[in-house]
Amino acid sequence: MHPHTNAARQAKLDRADALGIDKQFISTLVETFYARIRDDAMLGPIFAERITDWPSHLARMKAFWSAVLRGGGGYTGTPMPKHIAIPNIGDAEFSRWLALFDQTLRDIEQDPGATALTSRQAHVIAESLLTGIRIHRDGVLPVQRGGSAE
Ligand code: HEM
Numbered sequence: 001m002h003p004h005t006n007a008a009r010q011a012k013l014d015r016a017d018a019l020g021i022d023k024q025f026i027s028t029l030v031e032t033f034y035a036r037i038r039d040d041a042m043l044g045p046i047f048a049e050r051i052t053d054w055p056s057h058l059a060r061m062k063a064f065w066s067a068v069l070r071g072g073g074g075y076t077g078t079p080m081p082k083h084i085a086i087p088n089i090g091d092a093e094f095s096r097w098l099a100l101f102d103q104t105l106r107d108i109e110q111d112p113g114a115t116a117l118t119s120r121q122a123h124v125i126a127e128s129l130l131t132g133i134r135i136h137r138d139g140v141l142p143v144q145r146g147g148s149a150e
Helices: 005-018 023-039 044-050 054-070 079-084 091-107 112-140
Strands: none
Touching: 005 054, 023 054, 023 091, 044 054, 054 112, 079 112, 091 112
16 A cells, blocks of 8 residues: 555664664653653643643653654654643743753763754654644734735
8 A cells, every 4th residue: 555654664763773762762751851841940830730640641752752753653642732722832932842852862862863863853843833833823824925016
């Protein structure tokens, strides 16, 4: 049906393995990051109000990052509506989230390539979540006017 799927998946897995992005790396990343999030003055309260079962949130986040970085199943969530439902999160909160995430990556670093790849993915997903939030909040995206005469 999709003859390239397996090869692409294998390439992703091979790249992750070569960078040491394995179960242990993802587990350490998620555990360390959310410990810092919970301690953070800006972001801690947002999570504290919404997450009652931390072990299951951490398990979900490990499955999410495994799907992003290694591919395959295990994560079946829907991040976009969950974040759109959080009032008043915007640029400042996402910048803080990314700063804590990148600092965590540097602190646990074994391979700079793993830091770079994981950070890049986080920034792309954060931008996509922010775009979804803006569309929801403002109704539309700002229109980029072309050069046509009007
Ligand atoms: C200001 C930044 C952020 C805040 C305050 C935030 C907060 C939250 C909260 C409170 C939840 C739990 C929602 C619920 O269960 O109802 C959640 C879930 C989640 N977040 Fe974030 N988040 C942020 C940014 C990000 C980013 C940048 C990513 C990915 C790179 C991410 C990935 C996820 C995922 C995968 C879930 C689980 C969704 C599901 O399947 O239920 N979040 N987040």
